[in-house]
Amino acid sequence: MKMLAVAAVAVMTVGMTACGGTDEGSDGGGTTDKTTKVGLAFDIGGRGDKSFNDAAALGLDNAMKELKIEAKDLEAAASESENDKFERLKLLCTDGYNPVIAVGFVYAGADPKTGPLAKAAQECPDTKFAIIDDQSVTAANVAGLVFAEEQGSFLVGAAAALKTKSGTVGFVGGCDVPLIKKFEAGFKAGVEAAKAGTKVLSNYLSTPADKCSGFNDPAKGETQAEGMYDQGADIVYQAAGGSGTGVFKAAKAKGKLAIGVDSDQYNTVEADLKEVIITSMLKRVDVAVYNFIKDHAAGKFTAGPLVFDLSKDGVGYSTSGGKVDDIKTQLDKYKQDIIAGTIKVPSA
Numbered sequence: 338m339k340m341l342a343v344a345a346v347a348v349m350t351v352g353m354t355a356c357g358g359t360d361e362g363s364d365g366g367g368t369t370d371k372t373t374k375v376g377l378a379f380d381i382g383g384r385g386d387k388s389f390n391d392a393a394a395l396g397l398d399n400a401m402k403e404l405k406i407e408a409k410d411l412e413a414a415a416s417e418s419e420n421d422k423f424e425r426l427k428l429l430c431t432d433g434y435n436p437v438i439a440v441g442f443v444y445a446g447a448d449p450k451t452g453p454l455a456k457a458a459q460e461c462p463d464t465k466f467a468i469i470d471d472q473s474v475t476a477a478n479v480a481g482l483v484f485a486e487e488q489g490s491f492l493v494g495a496a497a498a499l500k501t502k503s504g505t506v507g508f509v510g511g512c513d514v515p516l517i518k519k520f521e522a523g524f525k526a527g528v529e530a531a532k533a534g535t536k537v538l539s540n541y542l543s544t545p546a547d548k549c550s551g552f553n554d555p556a557k558g559e560t561q562a563e564g565m566y567d568q569g570a571d572i573v574y575q576a577a578g579g580s581g582t583g584v585f586k587a588a589k590a591k592g593k594l595a596i597g598v599d600s601d602q603y604n605t606v607e608a609d610l611k612e613v614i615i616t617s618m619l620k621r622v623d624v625a626v627y628n629f630i631k632d633h634a635a636g637k638f639t640a641g642p643l644v645f646d647l648s649k650d651g652v653g654y655s656t657s658g659g660k661v662d663d664i665k666t667q668l669d670k671y672k673q674d675i676i677a678g679t680i681k682v683p684s685a
Contacts, residue, residue: 373634375400375408376434378425380441381553383412386579387605388598389552389622393440393469395600396626404634409434415553419446422453430461436633437464438626442471442516443549449473465638467629469622470516472642481642482625486516487523487684488675489618489652490574492668493596494527496616496654497572498535499664500594505536507565509558509584511577512549513541515685520576520598520618522683530671530680538565542580551580558583566591572615574598582606588613594660603657615660619653621645648676 377397379390397408409432411425422444429437439454445468446452458466458476465478472481497506508524510517521539528535540561542551551557558580562573566587574596575584581598588595589610597603597617606614625645632638645651654661654668661668674680 372405372407373436373630374434375406375630376426376429376432376437377408377410378422378429378437378439378444379410379412380443380578381413381415382579384410386553387602388578388581388600389620390440391605392600392620392622393438393626396623397438397630399623399627400630400634404631406630406634413443415550416548419453422446423456426453426457426466427460430457430464435464436630436638437461437466438629439466439468440622441469442514444468445471445474447545449475454479465633467626469625475641477640478638480629480638480640482622482629483642483644484620484622484625484651485644485646485682485684486519486576486618486620486652487526487682488647489620489654490520490523490576491527491530491675491680491682492654492671493574493616493618494524494529495531495668495671496527496661496664497524497574497596498528498531499667500615500661501532501535501572503569503571504534505538505569505571507538507562507568507570507573508540509561509565509573509575509577509580510539510541511543511552511580513544514549517541517576519684520574522685524574526683527671531667536569538568538570540565542577552578554580555583555586559587562587562595563591566593572596574618576618582610585610585613597655601655601657603655611658614658617655617657619655621651621653624651647672 382390384394444454454474458479467480469482472483542557562584572594575581576598594615595613599620602617603614
């Protein structure tokens with residue numbers, strides 16, 4: 338990160354006029370044939386995490402197939418500070434990328450009013466920013482791309498309850514924060530709705546105090562999942578980013594099953610792990626990123642939270658592998674009831 342800091346300072350020395358770039362159409366609407374320069378600031382793990390970051394990258398890649406886009410993405414370091422995150426966003430801004438998308442709530446910082454994104458948005462007022470999984474940063478040039486994770490988690494919770502043979506299932510969260518609590522709350526609600534009395538074991542791999550390191554610690558994910566399987570769980574749902582691979586490995590070793598998250602992980606894991614994944618909670622970060630870029634290229638921008646729920650196909654569940662084909666009718670009924678408001682899914 339030291340090199341990144343030096344580069345950022347060097348660019349800033351040239352002048353602040355670079356913020357926002359000049360390759361964009363205006364916000365007045367319509368389309369433009371000019372190149373849109375899109376900057377993507379990843380969370381820890383970056384491209385190749387086979388989960389959250391890869392979903393964001395897919396959204397950018399899909400936009401590049403359809404639009405005239407020049408893109409640049411930067412990765413995060415495990416031990417970096419909030420200032421490092423600010424420098425990453427600022428570097429993209431001063432290099433003329435607009436919009437700039439921050440992948441993950443960590444870019445909001447401990448204090449959203451003074452955190453990395455708030456500082457970058459203030460220093461680059463002509464740049465449009467988006468942050469995934471956060472709506473706490475309020476500025477005229479910041480959009481929050483958020484999801485109804487509890488709704489998608491309800492569906493995979495119902496799947497777990499309908500599929501369990503032991504009557505016990507598990508949940509592994511990457512970090513003990515409100516966002517991941519939404520996954521747990523929805524999962525538990527779905528389990529209870531589908532088969533009341535099913536036991537749910539829950540554990541978290543990290544806290545904000547250790548910088549949510551549990552999102553990138555497969556060994557710890559494996560250990561936690563092994564413990565749950567040893568306690569009788571036969572299905573474990575992981576909302577732990579890159580650590581999910583460890584959960585799948587534990588399922589494989591114990592002859593048990595698991596549920597993926599964010600992307601259809603049946604299609605992203607190594608071939609020998611496919612058999613343990615019964616479904617994945619789809620959090621369509623790719624859809625959110627793609628739509629945001631497409632709107633921006635057309636001169637459209639809306640500050641504030643943009644919510645992607647079941648009604649907007651922002652969350653869902655996967656069917657790859659065929660392990661939930663026999664209960665799909667039941668899961669789709671739950672989905673329609675949630676959309677209709679008949680079922681209210683808790684988020685905490």
